[in-house]
Amino acid sequence: MQTRRNFIRSTAMLTAGAALYSFPAAAMPVKNAGIQLYSVRKDMLADATGTLKKLAAIGYKNLESAGSEKGSYYGLQPKEFKKIASDLGMRLLSGHVHIDPKNWQKTVDEAAEAGQTYLICSTMPSNGQTVSNYKHCADIFNQSAEIAQKSNLIFGYHNHEYEFEKENGQVLYDVLLTETDPKKVIFEADLGWMILSGNDATAYFNKYPGRFPLWHLKDMSKTLKHSTEFGKGDIDLKALLAQAKQAGMKNYFVEQEEYTLEPLAAMQYDLDYLKKL
Numbered sequence: 082m083q084t085r086r087n088f089i090r091s092t093a094m095l096t097a098g099a100a101l102y103s104f105p106a107a108a109m110p111v112k113n114a115g116i117q118l119y120s121v122r123k124d125m126l127a128d129a130t131g132t133l134k135k136l137a138a139i140g141y142k143n144l145e146s147a148g149s150e151k152g153s154y155y156g157l158q159p160k161e162f163k164k165i166a167s168d169l170g171m172r173l174l175s176g177h178v179h180i181d182p183k184n185w186q187k188t189v190d191e192a193a194e195a196g197q198t199y200l201i202c203s204t205m206p207s208n209g210q211t212v213s214n215y216k217h218c219a220d221i222f223n224q225s226a227e228i229a230q231k232s233n234l235i236f237g238y239h240n241h242e243y244e245f246e247k248e249n250g251q252v253l254y255d256v257l258l259t260e261t262d263p264k265k266v267i268f269e270a271d272l273g274w275m276i277l278s279g280n281d282a283t284a285y286f287n288k289y290p291g292r293f294p295l296w297h298l299k300d301m302s303k304t305l306k307h308s309t310e311f312g313k314g315d316i317d318l319k320a321l322l323a324q325a326k327q328a329g330m331k332n333y334f335v336e337q338e339e340y341t342l343e344p345l346a347a348m349q350y351d352l353d354y355l356k357k358l
Contacts, residue, residue, distance in 0.1 A: 111355050115143035115174065117297060117336040121344045122149065129155040130165055132345075137169040139349050145175040145334045147203065153178060153188075159195035167196075174332060175199035175269075175295065177239065180206050180225055193232040199295060200229050201237045201269050210246050215253045219260030226265035237267035237295060242278035258289050268292050270328065271336070272321055273299030273308060283324050291329035296321075297336045298355075307339040310347050311354035319358050 116136060118125055124132040126149055136144075144166060146153050153176055154162045166173050173195050178188050180202050192200045206221055207214055226236035238261075244254040258268065270293040275282050286293065298321075300314035301307065311318060335355075340347045 111140065111352065113142050113332065114140060114352055114355065115145060115332055115334040116141045116348060117145045117147060117177075117334040118155075119147035119177075120335065120337045120348060122147070124344060125149065125155045126151060129157055129162075133165060133169055133171065135345055136348065137171055139345070140352055141335075141348070142171055143174040143332055143334070144171055145177065145199075145201075146173060147177045148179065153191065154195065159191045163194070163196045173197055175201055175334070177201050177203035179203065180221060182221075185225060185228060189229050189232050189234060192229075192234055198235060199237060199267075199269075200234045201239050201295070203239050204241070205244070210243065210248065210253060212248050212251055212253065212256055215256040216260050219257050219266075222257070222261050222266050226262070230265065235267055236265065237269050239269040239297070240271050240274060242274040245275075245278040245280055258292060263292060267294050269295035269297065270330075271297040271299065273297065273301040273316060273336075276316055277301050277303060277306060282321060283327075286324050286328040290327055293328040294331040296325075296328070296330050296333040298333045298351075299336045308337050309339065309341060310337065311335075311351045313341065318355075322358070 121132055121136070124135075133144075146155070149155055157165070162173060174197060176192055176195070176197055176199070178192075178200060181188070189200065202222065202225070206218055222236065222238060229236040238257060240254060244257065246253055268289075270282065270285070272282055275285070298311075298318060299308050300311045300316045300318065302309055302313075303315045308314070335348065335351050337344075337347055337351065342350060
Protein backbone atom coordinates (compact mmCIF):
# COMPACT_ATOMS: atom_id res chain seq x y z
CA MET A 82 0.00 0.00 0.00
CA GLN A 83 1.33 3.43 -0.91
CA THR A 84 1.79 5.61 2.15
CA ARG A 85 1.84 9.38 2.18
CA ARG A 86 5.58 9.22 2.85
CA ASN A 87 6.14 7.28 -0.38
CA PHE A 88 3.63 9.40 -2.27
CA ILE A 89 5.41 12.68 -1.62
CA ARG A 90 8.78 11.13 -2.35
CA SER A 91 7.59 9.87 -5.68
CA THR A 92 5.82 13.08 -6.68
CA ALA A 93 8.68 15.18 -5.45
CA MET A 94 -5.62 20.29 19.43
CA LEU A 95 -6.95 22.48 19.08
CA THR A 96 -5.09 25.68 19.89
CA ALA A 97 -2.47 24.89 22.50
CA GLY A 98 -0.36 26.88 24.95
CA ALA A 99 -2.27 28.60 27.72
CA ALA A 100 -5.61 27.67 26.19
CA LEU A 101 -4.81 23.95 26.49
CA TYR A 102 -3.90 24.22 30.14
CA SER A 103 -7.00 26.18 31.10
CA PHE A 104 -9.02 22.99 30.70
CA PRO A 105 -8.85 19.74 32.69
CA ALA A 106 -6.99 16.96 30.88
CA ALA A 107 -10.18 14.90 30.84
CA ALA A 108 -12.09 17.59 28.92
CA MET A 109 -9.74 18.88 26.24
CA PRO A 110 -11.37 21.40 23.93
CA VAL A 111 -11.57 20.30 20.29
CA LYS A 112 -13.27 23.38 18.89
CA ASN A 113 -10.23 24.11 16.70
CA ALA A 114 -9.61 20.54 15.58
CA GLY A 115 -7.49 20.32 12.44
CA ILE A 116 -7.18 17.72 9.70
CA GLN A 117 -4.47 17.01 7.14
CA LEU A 118 -6.48 16.58 3.95
CA TYR A 119 -4.27 13.75 2.72
CA SER A 120 -6.32 11.70 5.18
CA VAL A 121 -9.27 12.02 2.78
CA ARG A 122 -7.27 12.36 -0.43
CA LYS A 123 -9.53 10.29 -2.72
CA ASP A 124 -12.62 12.08 -1.46
CA MET A 125 -11.00 15.49 -2.03
CA LEU A 126 -10.05 14.58 -5.59
CA ALA A 127 -13.52 13.26 -6.36
CA ASP A 128 -15.46 16.15 -4.79
CA ALA A 129 -13.47 18.78 -2.91
CA THR A 130 -16.42 20.99 -1.97
CA GLY A 131 -18.61 18.08 -0.94
CA THR A 132 -15.84 16.56 1.17
CA LEU A 133 -15.18 19.86 2.93
CA LYS A 134 -18.87 20.04 3.80
CA LYS A 135 -18.70 16.58 5.34
CA LEU A 136 -15.57 17.45 7.33
CA ALA A 137 -17.24 20.61 8.60
CA ALA A 138 -20.25 18.56 9.69
CA ILE A 139 -17.96 16.19 11.60
CA GLY A 140 -16.47 19.16 13.45
CA TYR A 141 -13.11 19.96 11.86
CA LYS A 142 -12.21 23.66 11.75
CA ASN A 143 -8.58 23.94 10.60
CA LEU A 144 -7.36 22.43 7.36
CA GLU A 145 -3.96 21.51 6.02
CA SER A 146 -3.68 20.74 2.32
CA ALA A 147 -1.36 18.31 0.58
CA GLY A 148 -0.17 18.00 -2.99
CA SER A 149 -2.53 16.12 -5.27
CA GLU A 150 -3.06 15.26 -8.91
CA LYS A 151 -5.11 18.46 -9.11
CA GLY A 152 -2.59 20.62 -7.28
CA SER A 153 -2.45 22.01 -3.75
CA TYR A 154 -6.06 23.20 -3.87
CA TYR A 155 -7.66 20.08 -5.37
CA GLY A 156 -8.66 21.71 -8.63
CA LEU A 157 -9.92 24.91 -7.00
CA GLN A 158 -8.32 28.34 -7.12
CA PRO A 159 -6.71 29.51 -3.85
CA LYS A 160 -9.28 32.28 -3.28
CA GLU A 161 -12.09 29.90 -4.23
CA PHE A 162 -10.88 27.35 -1.70
CA LYS A 163 -10.63 30.08 0.95
CA LYS A 164 -14.23 31.19 0.39
CA ILE A 165 -15.67 27.68 0.41
CA ALA A 166 -13.86 26.89 3.66
CA SER A 167 -14.87 30.21 5.22
CA ASP A 168 -18.52 29.70 4.33
CA LEU A 169 -18.33 26.36 6.15
CA GLY A 170 -16.74 27.90 9.25
CA MET A 171 -13.35 26.42 8.37
CA ARG A 172 -9.93 27.78 7.47
CA LEU A 173 -7.05 26.53 5.37
CA LEU A 174 -4.44 27.16 8.05
CA SER A 175 -1.52 25.33 6.47
CA GLY A 176 -0.40 23.66 3.27
CA HIS A 177 2.19 21.03 2.37
CA VAL A 178 4.35 21.87 -0.63
CA HIS A 179 7.63 20.99 -2.31
CA ILE A 180 10.36 23.57 -2.72
CA ASP A 181 11.00 24.48 -6.33
CA PRO A 182 13.20 27.61 -6.43
CA LYS A 183 11.87 28.54 -9.87
CA ASN A 184 8.26 28.52 -8.67
CA TRP A 185 8.66 29.32 -4.97
CA GLN A 186 7.30 32.86 -5.23
CA LYS A 187 4.22 31.53 -7.04
CA THR A 188 3.75 28.95 -4.27
CA VAL A 189 4.01 31.67 -1.65
CA ASP A 190 1.61 33.97 -3.51
CA GLU A 191 -1.01 31.23 -3.83
CA ALA A 192 -0.75 30.36 -0.13
CA ALA A 193 -1.25 34.01 0.76
CA GLU A 194 -4.31 34.18 -1.51
CA ALA A 195 -5.71 31.11 0.25
CA GLY A 196 -5.39 32.87 3.60
CA GLN A 197 -2.87 30.45 5.05
CA THR A 198 -0.65 31.10 8.04
CA TYR A 199 1.79 28.25 7.44
CA LEU A 200 3.62 26.89 4.41
CA ILE A 201 5.21 23.52 5.17
CA CYS A 202 7.84 21.70 3.13
CA SER A 203 6.65 18.11 3.08
CA THR A 204 9.86 16.31 2.12
CA MET A 205 13.59 16.92 1.75
CA PRO A 206 14.56 18.85 -1.40
CA SER A 207 17.15 16.11 -1.97
CA ASN A 208 17.42 12.47 -0.90
CA GLY A 209 21.05 12.73 0.14
CA GLN A 210 21.24 11.28 3.64
CA THR A 211 24.38 13.17 4.68
CA VAL A 212 25.16 15.93 7.15
CA SER A 213 26.43 18.05 4.28
CA ASN A 214 23.15 17.75 2.37
CA TYR A 215 21.07 18.49 5.45
CA LYS A 216 23.11 21.64 6.08
CA HIS A 217 22.50 22.60 2.48
CA CYS A 218 18.77 21.99 2.92
CA ALA A 219 18.80 24.08 6.10
CA ASP A 220 20.19 26.97 4.04
CA ILE A 221 17.40 26.46 1.51
CA PHE A 222 14.84 26.46 4.31
CA ASN A 223 16.20 29.72 5.76
CA GLN A 224 16.08 31.38 2.34
CA SER A 225 12.59 30.03 1.58
CA ALA A 226 11.38 31.25 4.97
CA GLU A 227 12.64 34.78 4.28
CA ILE A 228 10.60 34.93 1.08
CA ALA A 229 7.54 33.51 2.84
CA GLN A 230 7.83 36.05 5.67
CA LYS A 231 7.43 38.90 3.19
CA SER A 232 3.92 37.60 2.56
CA ASN A 233 3.25 37.09 6.29
CA LEU A 234 3.61 33.33 5.98
CA ILE A 235 5.45 31.07 8.41
CA PHE A 236 7.65 28.43 6.80
CA GLY A 237 8.33 25.02 8.32
CA TYR A 238 9.39 21.44 7.73
CA HIS A 239 7.47 18.21 8.32
CA ASN A 240 9.42 15.12 9.35
CA HIS A 241 9.09 11.48 8.36
CA GLU A 242 11.25 8.67 9.71
CA TYR A 243 14.30 8.95 7.45
CA GLU A 244 15.42 12.27 8.94
CA PHE A 245 16.36 10.39 12.11
CA GLU A 246 19.06 8.41 10.34
CA LYS A 247 22.64 9.14 11.36
CA GLU A 248 25.91 9.92 9.66
CA ASN A 249 29.00 9.41 11.81
CA GLY A 250 26.81 9.35 14.90
CA GLN A 251 25.08 12.63 14.07
CA VAL A 252 21.28 12.58 13.77
CA LEU A 253 20.33 14.29 10.52
CA TYR A 254 17.10 15.75 11.93
CA ASP A 255 19.13 17.53 14.59
CA VAL A 256 21.19 19.11 11.83
CA LEU A 257 18.05 20.76 10.48
CA LEU A 258 17.05 21.95 13.93
CA THR A 259 20.43 23.46 14.72
CA GLU A 260 21.22 24.90 11.29
CA THR A 261 17.87 26.61 10.67
CA ASP A 262 17.09 30.01 12.17
CA PRO A 263 14.49 29.57 14.97
CA LYS A 264 13.11 33.01 14.10
CA LYS A 265 12.42 31.92 10.54
CA VAL A 266 11.83 28.15 10.38
CA ILE A 267 9.38 26.15 12.46
CA PHE A 268 8.94 22.37 12.60
CA GLU A 269 5.78 20.33 12.23
CA ALA A 270 6.20 17.22 14.35
CA ASP A 271 4.75 14.10 12.78
CA LEU A 272 4.50 12.27 16.08
CA GLY A 273 3.76 8.91 14.51
CA TRP A 274 6.94 8.73 12.45
CA MET A 275 9.00 10.36 15.18
CA ILE A 276 8.06 7.63 17.64
CA LEU A 277 8.02 4.69 15.23
CA SER A 278 11.57 5.55 14.20
CA GLY A 279 12.58 4.82 17.81
CA ASN A 280 12.77 8.39 19.08
CA ASP A 281 11.39 10.06 22.18
CA ALA A 282 9.20 13.01 21.21
CA THR A 283 9.38 14.43 24.73
CA ALA A 284 13.17 14.44 24.56
CA TYR A 285 12.99 16.53 21.39
CA PHE A 286 10.51 18.93 22.95
CA ASN A 287 12.87 19.37 25.92
CA LYS A 288 15.97 19.74 23.77
CA TYR A 289 14.33 22.19 21.33
CA PRO A 290 11.55 23.86 23.34
CA GLY A 291 9.06 25.88 21.38
CA ARG A 292 10.26 24.71 17.95
CA PHE A 293 7.20 22.55 17.20
CA PRO A 294 4.10 24.78 16.90
CA LEU A 295 2.39 22.36 14.51
CA TRP A 296 1.74 18.66 15.12
CA HIS A 297 0.43 15.75 13.12
CA LEU A 298 -1.60 13.69 15.57
CA LYS A 299 -1.35 10.14 14.34
CA ASP A 300 -1.75 6.69 15.85
CA MET A 301 0.42 3.95 14.37
CA SER A 302 0.97 0.24 14.77
CA LYS A 303 4.57 -0.61 15.63
CA THR A 304 4.03 -4.11 14.27
CA LEU A 305 2.44 -3.19 10.95
CA LYS A 306 4.30 0.15 10.70
CA HIS A 307 1.32 2.03 9.37
CA SER A 308 -1.31 4.36 10.74
CA THR A 309 -4.72 3.47 12.08
CA GLU A 310 -7.62 5.04 13.96
CA PHE A 311 -6.85 6.68 17.29
CA GLY A 312 -6.60 4.22 20.14
CA LYS A 313 -6.03 1.24 17.84
CA GLY A 314 -2.25 1.65 17.59
CA ASP A 315 0.70 2.07 19.93
CA ILE A 316 0.98 5.86 20.22
CA ASP A 317 0.01 7.36 23.59
CA LEU A 318 -1.72 10.50 22.35
CA LYS A 319 -2.79 11.64 25.80
CA ALA A 320 0.78 11.55 27.11
CA LEU A 321 2.00 13.49 24.06
CA LEU A 322 -0.67 16.16 24.42
CA ALA A 323 0.54 16.73 27.96
CA GLN A 324 3.81 17.94 26.39
CA ALA A 325 2.13 20.52 24.15
CA LYS A 326 3.29 23.55 26.11
CA GLN A 327 6.94 22.49 26.16
CA ALA A 328 6.83 21.80 22.43
CA GLY A 329 5.24 25.17 21.72
CA MET A 330 2.32 23.46 19.99
CA LYS A 331 -0.31 25.91 18.72
CA ASN A 332 -2.30 23.74 16.33
CA TYR A 333 -2.60 20.07 15.45
CA PHE A 334 -3.85 18.20 12.40
CA VAL A 335 -5.32 14.72 12.57
CA GLU A 336 -3.62 12.56 9.94
CA GLN A 337 -4.33 8.98 8.96
CA GLU A 338 -2.86 7.23 5.93
CA GLU A 339 -4.33 3.74 6.27
CA TYR A 340 -7.68 2.75 7.76
CA THR A 341 -9.85 -0.02 9.12
CA LEU A 342 -12.88 2.15 8.29
CA GLU A 343 -13.83 4.31 5.33
CA PRO A 344 -11.69 7.50 5.42
CA LEU A 345 -14.48 9.91 6.41
CA ALA A 346 -15.77 7.47 9.01
CA ALA A 347 -12.22 7.21 10.36
CA MET A 348 -12.04 11.00 10.64
CA GLN A 349 -15.26 10.97 12.65
CA TYR A 350 -13.88 8.18 14.83
CA ASP A 351 -10.64 10.06 15.50
CA LEU A 352 -12.34 13.28 16.50
CA ASP A 353 -14.75 11.40 18.76
CA TYR A 354 -11.72 9.74 20.37
CA LEU A 355 -10.15 13.12 21.12
CA LYS A 356 -13.37 14.35 22.69
CA LYS A 357 -13.26 11.42 25.12
CA LEU A 358 -9.66 11.93 26.25
